[in-house]
Amino acid sequence: MDPVTLRTDRLVLSPPEESDADAVIAYATDPDVIAYTPVPVPYGDAEFVEWLERCRTGRAEGTRLAWGMRRAEDPRLLGTVELFGIADGSAEVGYAVHPDGRGHGFTTEAVSRVVDWAFTEPPHGLGLVRVQWRAIATNRASAAVARRVGMSFEGLRRSASVHRGRRHDEALAAVLRDDDRSAPQGWTASPYGWSAA
Ligand SMILES: CC(C)(COP(=O)(O)OP(=O)(O)OC[C@H]1O[C@@H](n2cnc3c(N)ncnc32)[C@H](O)[C@@H]1OP(=O)(O)O)[C@@H](O)C(=O)NCCC(=O)NCCS
Structure with a gap:
């Protein structure tokens, strides 16, 4: 697959490079x-x-795509959004941002754009029907992003995630191509306090 660059109001999303x-x-x-993602330590x-x-x-195999998030006026990478496990019309999304770039809605903006693109039919997108999210259930910042991009809560897998030698509940959410992304469902059912709009 050719490299894909996407733009939002504030960001340019482009493949990571050696210079990053x-x-x-x-x-x-x-x-x-380190606490919430499988980065090597x-x-x-x-x-x-x-x-x-x-x-x-x-990218060559069409199974994983990564974008660096950059402010339109500054090429420095703030963080990344990835689509991985791309197969059979679905994929999972993952993201991480440097602490200095958090709290500005950048991740929400970037993931929304990636999801838009993923649902768009080829050759202008991937033509997916489902994008899912999984996280350690206490990861409220990540859940806030998933909810803000329109993902509906799909459940909690108790003690399903093993991360750095400890077991954690794992939260699941997803958005389907035909969902109303302005009305994500199910988050109030969570015991982890994700009900804030
Ligand atoms: C998750 C992460 C990428 C969010 O980045 P970000 O750029 O700050 O995201 P946004 O600004 O788009 O949105 C963050 C939302 O989380 C909320 N938030 C942040 N910290 C929070 C916390 N501790 N509890 C509850 N909500 C929180 C913010 O208020 C914001 O919601 P809002 O839009 O309703 O105000 C960032 O926190 C991060 O890199 N975390 C570590 C890596 C990680 O957890 N990745 C996801 C693994 S599943």
């Missing part, structure tokens, strides 16, 4: 990213190169 090493290492070593140049290679192989 320092920015990726900076967010990948953040404690929240420690994370340095070798891990960055391995991830970049995995992104490129995934």
Whole structure:
């Protein structure tokens, strides 16, 4: 698959490059990213190169796509959004942002754009019918993004996730191509306090 660049009001989403090493290492070593994502620990140049290679192989195979989030006026990478497990009309989304870039709605904006594109028919998109999200259930910031992009809560898999040697409840959500993304369902059922709009 050719590299895909997407734009939003504030962001340019473009494939990560070698020159993004320092920015990726900076967010990948953040404690929240370590707490909630499977980044290798420690994370340095070798891990960055391995991830970049995995992104490129995934793009070539059509199974994984990664975008660096950048402000339109500044090429420095704030974080990344990835679609992975792309198969049979569905994919999973993952994201992480450097602490300095959090709280501005950048991730919500970026993921919404990626989901729009993923649902658009080829050749202008992927033609998916489902994009899903999974997270350690206590990850309220990630859940807020999933909800804000219009994902409906699909459930809690108790003790299903093993992360850094501990078991966690895992939260599931997804959005379908034909869903009304302005009316995500089900979040108030969560015991983790995700009901805030
Ligand atoms: C998840 C993450 C990417 C969100 O990035 P972000 O750019 O701050 O996201 P946004 O600004 O688009 O939205 C964040 C939302 O989470 C909310 N939020 C942030 N921290 C929160 C917390 N501790 N509890 C509840 N809500 C929280 C914000 O208020 C915002 O919601 P709002 O739009 O209703 O105000 C970022 O926190 C991060 O990188 N975390 C570590 C990695 C990670 O957890 N990745 C996801 C793995 S599943």
